[in-house]
Structure formats: structure tokens, C-alpha cells
Amino acid sequence: MSAVSEPAPATDDEAPEPPAPTGVRAVLANVLRALVTLAIVAGIVFAVRTQWSAVKDTITELSWWALLASALFVFLGMGAAVRAWQHALGALEQPIPAFDAARCYLVGQLGKYLPGSVWAFVLQTELVRRAGVSRAAGFITVLVTVGLSTTSALVVGLLGLPALFQVSTAAAIAVIVLVPIALLCAYPPVLTRLVNLALRILRREPLHRPLTMHKIALALGWCAVSWVLYGVHLWLLASSVAGFEFGGLIECVGAIALGMCAGVLVFVVPSGLGVREAVVVAALSPFMDPGVALGLALASRLVFTLCEVFAGVVAATAGSRVLRNALVHEHSRVPRPSEA
Template sequence: MPVDDVEPAAKPNTLRGLLVNGFKVLVTVAIVIAIIFAVKSQWAAVKSTITDLNWWTLAASSLFIFLGMGAAVRSWQHALGALEQPIPAFDAARAYLVGQLGKYLPGSVWAFVLQTELVRRAGVSRAAGFVAVLVTVGLSTTSALVVGLFGLPALFEVSTVAAVGVIILVPIALVCAYPPVLTRLVNLALKLLRRAPLHKPLTMHKIALALGWCAASWVLYGIQLWLLASSSAGFEIRGLVQCIGALALGMCAGVLVFVVPSGIGVREAVIVAALSPFMDAGVALGLALASRLLFTLCEVFAGVVAALSGSRVLRNALVHERSRVPDPSKARADKVQ
């Protein structure tokens, strides 16, 4: 009798597990195909530009992309901490970097879905993870708009309406990022998700850290574009300021325009306008596309390394036992025993 009682209950769980694993495989295959297609299409457009660049320029640009990713991971980690969901940097990096690969699927929302699911494996509830993603996107957009003010001249060349829109959005975004206001917005989101509100309001210190790391990531990304542009236009401070502002605005627009994979075309238009005063428009477009290809390759490399780091052996070697977030399923099992 006990055996008969257990078997029927096990079948639905087994079927559900198979469906979940099948969906994971399907998403992984879709991401791989999307990335291969993206790299192949980008390479055809930038082959001549890439081959004309010095190896040290490509290496230095890639380095600043990785540094920018590191700053973005720190911002993500501080946002989780501010929401009373602290996780180790190792787990934050894995959730953020692997999740970022989802943006190569049509609709940038897939990156947010993957990050929510991956952070859940680090011990954060799905609802809290989803709210953390929303807060991180909001803070990232706010910092991009502020840093992007340096690229307003370039944006005016693309669209006066868009430039005026940025000027209007900056104070609104800053008000929403103000801790008392952000606390109310977070609690509203938690209420809609039927979850308990935050135990205490968000603090200026933690939100400022998240915003600061976001801003640092935009600056580092802008420097990589400047290094690429300097190979044709020379090292000019004015060009550095333009590149930082233009890339922040371009990537921000690429996230907001989520109908196309990773905002293809939106970022390039702003970057070309920023580089046009220093070089021919054709060269500027080639560098903008080269920058996108470098981002793609660096994000794929970082995502793959982060995914492989999920192996138990490597994780045990790199993450100290006391710094880990307890496994919720294991905690429940211990409690039952």
C-alpha cells in the first residue's frame, strides 16, 4: 500500500521535471542559434573594420567591456542587497552574466526572465528576484540617462524629439530612484505580486552604491568605444566625453526598444552621430558595428564561463562555505527531518 501511494505522486513530479528540463534545453538552443546568427551577420558587416584595427586596440577595448560587466554585476548585487536579498558576488555574477545572453532573443525581456530564474537558484524567491530585476533596470536606465547627457549633442543630430525626451526623463528618473519614492514603488510591485512589503525602507547608501556602479559601467563601456574610435580619429578628450554619453544613450535606447534583439540599429544611430564630427560617417558606422560585435563576443565568453562556474566542484573551490546562500530545498528538507 505505501508503494502504491507513492508512485502516483511521483509521476507528475517526473513529468514536470522532464517538461522543465525540455524547456531549458529549448531556450538554450534558441539562445545559441540567435548568438551564432548575430555573430555571423555582424562579422560580414565589420570584417574589414576589425582587420584594420590594431590587436592592442581590440584587446584594450575588450578589457574595458569586461570591466564594465564587472561594474554592472556589482550594481546588480547591491540592488539585491538593498532589497534585503543579499547574495555572494559569485552567484550574482552567474545570474547576471548568463541571464544577459537572453537579450539576443527577440525581445530584451528574455534577459530579465532568465536573471529572475537564475537568481532564484541562489536562494532568492522568484517574486523578489523579479522586483530586483525591475529595480536594477530602473537604476541602470537612470544612470544611463544622466551619463547620456554628455551625448545630447549627438542625440540632437539623430532626433530632436528624442533629445528633448531625455532631458524631460532625467529628473523623473532621479525622483523615482530617490529611496523613499523607490521604496513605495517596490512595495507596490510586491503588493501586486501578493508578497509582503519590505521590512524596512531602502537606504540612500545602498541605492547610491547601485547607481554609482551602474554609472561606472556606462563610463567603462564608453571608454572602449573611444579606444576603437581613437584608432581613426586620435585620442581627444572631447571625443571621449561624446563616446561615453552616446554609448550610454544608445544602449539605454536599445533596452527600451525591446522589439528587436538587443536593440539592433538603435545604438548604432546614436554612436554614428557622436563619431561623425571626428571621422567619415562610413568609418563611424563600421566602428559602431565593431563595438557591437566585441560586446557580443565578450558577453558570450563571460556568459559561458559563468555558466560553467555553476559546477559544484568549481563552486566549492571558489566560494567559501560561509559566504553561500543556503539552498532553499535543502533547508526545507533539514527542517522536515
């Protein structure tokens, strides 16, 4: 009779799903999860109420088609951002299915409604861990995806430099200086060294193979697509007031990329409140009264908030194990490098 070999123990690279906590740890984990959920809900409710009181007059004056079309492009931009996130994870040897990537990204985005945008990254790291990625690898991948997103935003944001010069000459010069630095850090050989350095600090094994230009370019490309789609969203809102102008579209794409990028970097306020609006108002002011531009900037934020909340709630609801297994067949999951 042939002996049956014992299954090999799981390694850190295979990143098995951690066992569910038991006893006191389970209670504490559930309490903490409930508190975080309540804090996010409270932050969202506060943000929506505050934004509605400031923008209700503008919203009621906008045409229904402009609101629906702009919301559609926000959803499309989120889809592109999810694809960018998934490609970045795959480039870092941590591939997960699109279904899991969407849940991690969309639900994690709700964390930015807490004071300090860093909470979105913390929540995404935890959700990636639940998707089968080790905590250290999840932390690195979130940092890299944020870096790639920021790099693409700076490049696309060059279209909005004229508007940024109106807000702050120093900030515009900083963007010009940061673009080549960001592109250098995103260059695969350099990025590989940075990632391996971070893994060494966390006492984890380095990447099995260097990052490739193809995968990093895909992530950067999808990030750029998301910024363009978000810019179209803003342009549609502005066009319903000031008329359609192609030059306005270019300004809106650059402004939304720079504004949202600055909102992430200025992490002391929830979702970069006020930072994005300053850049957007400067971009729209040549086409309309500054007061109207401010109303549209706030309307854009409200549309974003409602779309992000809707997408996050749907992703969280669809994240149950039963529904996930029904929608994502086990054979569709991307194999780990150790399984290839």
C-alpha cells in the same frame, strides 16, 4: 532527556532553494531548458555571422592593441555592472554572493540575443530564483536593477545630448524630461513605496525596512562606472582611426550610455540592434567619415557580443554546484534579514 526542537519551516523571506522537479515535470523542465539554450545559441550565431559580414573590413583595419584594450574595458564594465546588480539586490533585502550575482547577470545577459530584450530579464529572474531568492522577489529586484541602470544611463547620457540631437530632437528632449523623473523614482523613499506597491500586487510582504540612500547610491554609482568603462571601449576603437581627443571620450561615454539604454527600451529587436548604432554614429561623425563611424559602431557591437558570450559561457560553466561550493565558502554568504 531534553527534547530536540524541530527546525522551523522555511519562510518566503528565507527563500530556500526549490526542490528539483521529478517525473514528467523534470522531463519538461529539461526539454524547455534545452530549447531555450538552443534558441540562445542560434541567436548568438546569427548575430555574430551578421555582424562579421558587415564589419570584417573595419575589424581587419583596426590595430590589435585597440581591439584587445577595448575588449578589456568591456569586461571591466561588465564587472562594474555585476557589482551594481549585487548592491541593488542587497538594498532590496535579497543579498547574494558576488559569485552568484556574476553568474545570474552574465548568463542572463545572453537572453537578449533572442527577439525581444525582455528575455534577458526573464532569464535573470529564473537564475536569481535558483540562487535562493523567491520568484516574486527576484522579479521585483530585476525590475529595480533595470530601473537603476536606466536612471544612471540617462544621467551619464547627458554627455551625449549633442549627438542625440543630431539623431532626433524629440528623443533628446525626451531624455531631458526623463532624467528628473528617473532620479525621483530612484530616490529611496519614493523607490521604497514603488517596491512595496509591487510586492502588494504580488501578495508578498513589504520590505522589512526602507531603502537607504547609501545602498541605492552604491548601485547607481557602479552603474555609472560601467557606462564610463563602456565609453572608454568605444573611444579606444575610434581613437585607433581618428586619433586621441579628450572631447571624443566624453562624446563616446554619453553615446554608449544613451545607445545601450535606448536598445533596452526598444525591446522589440534583439539587443537593441540598430538603435545603439544610430546614436554612436552621430557621436563619432564629427571626428570621422559617417561610413567609418558606422563601421566602428558595428565593430563595437561585435566586440561586445564576443565578450558577453565568453563571459556568459564561463559563468555558466562555473555555476556547477561543486565548483560554486569550492569557490564560495558557505560562511561567506550574506545572511538574510531574518537571520541577522
